Amino acid sequence: MTGTSGALAEPTLAQLTTMRVGGPAERVITADSRESLVLHALDLWRLDDPWLLLGGGSNTIVSDEGFPGTVLLARNTGIELVSEARSDGRVRLRVQAGHHWDHLVAFTVERGWAGLEALSGIPGLAGAAPMQNIGAYGAELADVLHSIEFLDADTHEVVRLGAAELELSYRSSVLKQGREGVVLSIDVVLDADAGGLSSPVRYGQLAERLGAQLGDRVPLRELRDTVLALRRSKAMVLDEADHDSWSAGSFFTNPIVTESFARTLPTDAPRYVVDEGETPPTVIALEDLQRGAALPQPRKASPRTVKLSAAWLIEHSGITRGFRLPGSGAAISSKHTLAITNRGGASAADVAELARFVVQRVQQEFGVILVPEPRVYGLEIRPEAHGRISSAAGEHLYSQQSKLRECAQCGRAGAAACVVYCEPRACRAQNRPIALRQ
Numbered sequence: 353m354t355g356t357s358g359a360l361a362e363p364t365l366a367q368l369t370t371m372r373v374g375g376p377a378e379r380v381i382t383a384d385s386r387e388s389l390v391l392h393a394l395d396l397w398r399l400d401d402p403w404l405l406l407g408g409g410s411n412t413i414v415s416d417e418g419f420p421g422t423v424l425l426a427r428n429t430g431i432e433l434v435s436e437a438r439s440d441g442r443v444r445l446r447v448q449a450g451h452h453w454d455h456l457v458a459f460t461v462e463r464g465w466a467g468l469e470a471l472s473g474i475p476g477l478a479g480a481a482p483m484q485n486i487g488a489y490g491a492e493l494a495d496v497l498h499s500i501e502f503l504d505a506d507t508h509e510v511v512r513l514g515a516a517e518l519e520l521s522y523r524s525s526v527l528k529q530g531r532e533g534v535v536l537s538i539d540v541v542l543d544a545d546a547g548g549l550s551s552p553v554r555y556g557q558l559a560e561r562l563g564a565q566l567g568d569r570v571p572l573r574e575l576r577d578t579v580l581a582l583r584r585s586k587a588m589v590l591d592e593a594d595h596d597s598w599s600a601g602s603f604f605t606n607p608i609v610t611e612s613f614a615r616t617l618p619t620d621a622p623r624y625v626v627d628e629g630e631t632p633p634t635v636i637a638l639e640d641l642q643r644g645a646a647l648p649q650p651r652k653a654s655p656r657t658v659k660l661s662a663a664w665l666i667e668h669s670g671i672t673r674g675f676r677l678p679g680s681g682a683a684i685s686s687k688h689t690l691a692i693t694n695r696g697g698a699s700a701a702d703v704a705e706l707a708r709f710v711v712q713r714v715q716q717e718f719g720v721i722l723v724p725e726p727r728v729y730g731l732e733i734r735p736e737a738h739g740r741i742s743s744a745a746g747e748h749l750y751s752q753q754s755k756l757r758e759c760a761q762c763g764r765a766g767a768a769a770c771v772v773y774c775e776p777r778a779c780r781a782q783n784r785p786i787a788l789r790q
């Protein structure tokens with residue numbers, strides 16, 4: 353594969369991301385072959401200048417000031433068959449980092465290879481897919497990922513990392529947790545022996561739309577078309593004409609909290625067990641016991657954890673579809689509560705302000721702090737800057753539940769009104785702390 357590379361004339365981050373906000377970068381370099389991607393990355397690291405790697409920009413939001421360094425665009429494309437179907441009926445494909453994700457899915461569905469069909473329509477490029485272990489409709493990259501070819505920013509070496517080394521989990525991986533480098537290509541293993549049928553359907557809404565049962569297999573093409581139709585109905589496929597899709601997809605991940613915390617939420621709040629937790633067994637040798645050895649302290653059990661629905665929490669904190677702060681160019685999607693969208697003239701500051709507002713509302717109503725899913729540069733969305741956190745657990749922090757019912761200073765009733773008109777715990781009208789009536 354050969355390719356050219358070159359500098360573009362000052363494109364803004366708004367032009368390079370699907371949220372369409374963000375100022376200019378100092379420099380933008382396009383790498384359209386694997387080799388140029390390696391060379392440009394190594395050059396940037398030697399210069400020790402700030403760098404930002406971008407695929408399709410569908411999970412990245414940059415501030416209005418722009419990026420003070422070089423943006424490197426991964427544009428190396430191509431799909432290669434690494435191994436043909438053998439007795440196990442599996443094929444292994446190598447996909448270059450700059451390959452359009454949904455073109456890859458379409459390619460595999462056309463050939464009757466099962467495994468990627470439920471991930472149809474996710475924007476972006478293949479190299480970013482392991483970053484947050486992309487997932488939708490009961491499937492995730494982890495189901496099919498074999499390995500990645502990775503240029504390590506620490507060692508400057510190219511290594512092959514097996515899927516297990518990436519610690520893929522719900523919208524996360526070691527790459528998202530801070531292992532820096534460039535994914536040059538990804539290898540996926542698909543089922544070529546499925547007779548043109550999909551992997552088992554694992555998502556209720558999808559099964560319902562297909563008229564199938566959970567666990568059924570349906571024709572690959574039908575599954576892809578149904579997923580694309582469902583996604584379109586929520587503006588979750590990119591569409592130039594639809595402002596609801598000018599977004600970064602879901603803006604918040606579904607919080608994972610301990611079961612005991614989840615019990616403090618209203619009974620109708622959706623919750624799904626993600627980890628049963630365990631009490632590790634304590635093994636004591638019989639001879640030791642007979643010799644009168646002291647019993648060891650019982651080890652701490654890990655708690656059962658449950659996943660909450662971020663969309664439900666947002667809706668039930670009083671933020672409805674289409675919600676917009678006064679004078680802002682950003683709004684909640686009119687089709688999906690989890691997406692923050694650009695209505696046309698939004699700034700990155702508008703997006704961040706709305707995101708902070710949502711985080712505050714949910715925290716004050718339910719004590720849960722939502723965590724943004726996209727990568728955010730130069731903007732403050734972290735809840736720590738905007739609320740008091742009284743406890744933390746795992747990846748998701750949450751405060752003790754606090755229900756605001758009425759502002760005692762300005763007298764506005766209802767939690768939503770109180771936050772709109774008063775700073776949290778401080779009445780804007782009177783500029784002093786408020787006593788909140790529960």
Ligand SMILES: Cc1cc2nc3c(=O)[nH]c(=O)nc-3n(C[C@H](O)[C@H](O)[C@H](O)COP(=O)(O)OP(=O)(O)OC[C@H]3O[C@@H](n4cnc5c(N)ncnc54)[C@H](O)[C@@H]3O)c2cc1C
Binds near residue numbers: 405534590
């Ligand atoms: C309308 C819409 C719907 C969406 N629906 C879903 C969904 O259903 N499920 C889902 O999981 N996501 C969804 N997303 C989020 C997004 O599409 C995915 O996260 C996608 O994988 C991002 O790809 P990208 O190339 O655009 O990444 P970018 O935004 O360009 O990059 C994202 C991050 O990955 C890093 N990165 C990019 N390329 C590489 C590389 N080659 N090597 C190392 N790091 C790299 C970047 O530095 C950045 O930190 C949606 C987004 C939109 C706009």
